[in-house]
Amino acid sequence: MKSDVTYDLLIIGGGISACVFASKYLKNNITKKIGLIEIGRGLGGRSSTRISKKYKGWKLNHGSPNFNISNSKNNLLLKRYIDELLENKYIKIDDSDIFFLNEDSDLETIKKSEFSCGVNYLSLDSMSELSKKIIESNNLKEKIDYYFETLIVDMKFNDKEWLLTSKNGDKFKSKYLICSTNLLFHKRSLKILNVNQIPLRKAIPINNDKKIDLLLNCLEEQTFIPRLTFLIYTNENYSYKDYSKKQRYFYLKNNLEKKYRFERIVFQPQDNNKLGIVIHSKNAELINSYLGAKDEEVLKQKIITNFNKLFEDNSVVHKLTFDEKISIMKWRASQPSGLAVPLSLQFSRKYRIGFCGDWFEGDGFGRIEGSILSALILEKKIKDLIK
Ligand SMILES: Cc1cc2nc3c(=O)[nH]c(=O)nc-3n(C[C@H](O)[C@H](O)[C@H](O)COP(=O)(O)OP(=O)(O)OC[C@H]3O[C@@H](n4cnc5c(N)ncnc54)[C@H](O)[C@@H]3O)c2cc1C
Secondary structure, three states, X not given: OXXXXXXXXXXXXXXXXXXXXXXXXXXXXXXXXXXXXXXXXXXXXXXXXXXXXXXXXXXXXXXXXXXXXXXXXXXXHHHHHHHHHHHXXXXXXXXXXXXXXXXXXXXXXXXXXXXXXXXXEEEOOOXXXXXXXXXXXOOOOOOEEEEOOOOEEEEEEEOOEEEEEEOOOOEEEEEEEEEXXXXXXXXXXXXXXXXXXXXXXXXXXXXOOHHHHHHHHHHHOEEXXXXXXXXXXXXXXXXXXXXXXXXXXXXXXXXHHHHHOOOEEEEEEOOOOOEEEEXXXXXXXXXXXHHOOOOHHHHHHHHHXXXXXXXXXXXXXXXXXXXXXXXXXXXXXXXXXXXXXXXXXXXXOOOOEEEOOOOEXXXXXXXXXXXXXXXXXXXXXXXXXXX
């Protein structure tokens, strides 16, 4: 058993929603001790950064490269929190160039996309650092124990206490549980965790809690978009025209996305003065060809060929050479889609369990905006309960 401590609160997941929740929770409960369990090697989850061991000095945001806040309902909780992040200098307004490519590869600068409506923000450091700064901002008395590279596969609720078990057999106990991921409640858990029953269903059998039953029913209608990101570590002298330290985003419109199988191309200037390029794709054909690729090198060559073709007549973007280094990140569940879970199901008092993440309803569904807002709302809901 890794921990013989019973935590006041355990959090599963170390993405941005967990970090926002933990930070706010610690601010209001300075005497509590919490544990955070994450399967990854660090914080950030789907908005994290690849720090390459192979290619030194590179930091590429391989999930969400920035984030946008539309806040169409003018939620004050969200507004104030974003202002706080700006004041603390954790984020800044992202005024990078955004280009929309139409079928003739002409440049259009109309800012309209799921990922660019509202105001865009950029972490002042890498995206992983943003989560880290958020959670550490209120961890003044080192009240968090981190358990990285730990995958929870089983959960039990006995006698007012949660007992979690990891794949390696480590046990964790807590009075309250916060889940920032829905992996343990969704049918994809059966395959990914190699279990024969959805863990939350096993912990709380049907007809014991209406909220939990509704939450599990909703999640049956939620699916996930798989994505690939290609991380290109360009050669020494690669640059783009009018080089500035800013990022640069190219969004491909429908037909062009189909033709080139790219959804978005993000240029990310590096501290080492080199230029990283991250290509996002949710094209099923490309994902299948990656999964079935006997020779990954062939796929990488294809990416470069397509990139060069796409920007053939573009005077801003320079061509890539075939010896450019590329690595591939496969996101099995990059964003939820289908049915969003109502925020009214966020907390079960009876079972002392709360939920946050981008899988909740609202205009931030599937995005960082939804992750942050759901964490803020959850913390407010349980503030008085967990005293
Ligand atoms: C390629 C890509 C591009 C994107 N682009 C944008 C964008 O431009 N703008 C935008 O707003 N959003 C974007 N998103 C979505 C955005 O990244 C997510 O909405 C946000 O990061 C979700 O944060 P979260 O904390 O809710 O969840 P997560 O970041 O998924 O955090 C959950 C954490 O739980 C961990 N975990 C899961 N199950 C277990 C378990 N059983 N045991 C232990 N740990 C577990 C996971 O490893 C993960 O770190 C993008 C996502 C991807 C993948």
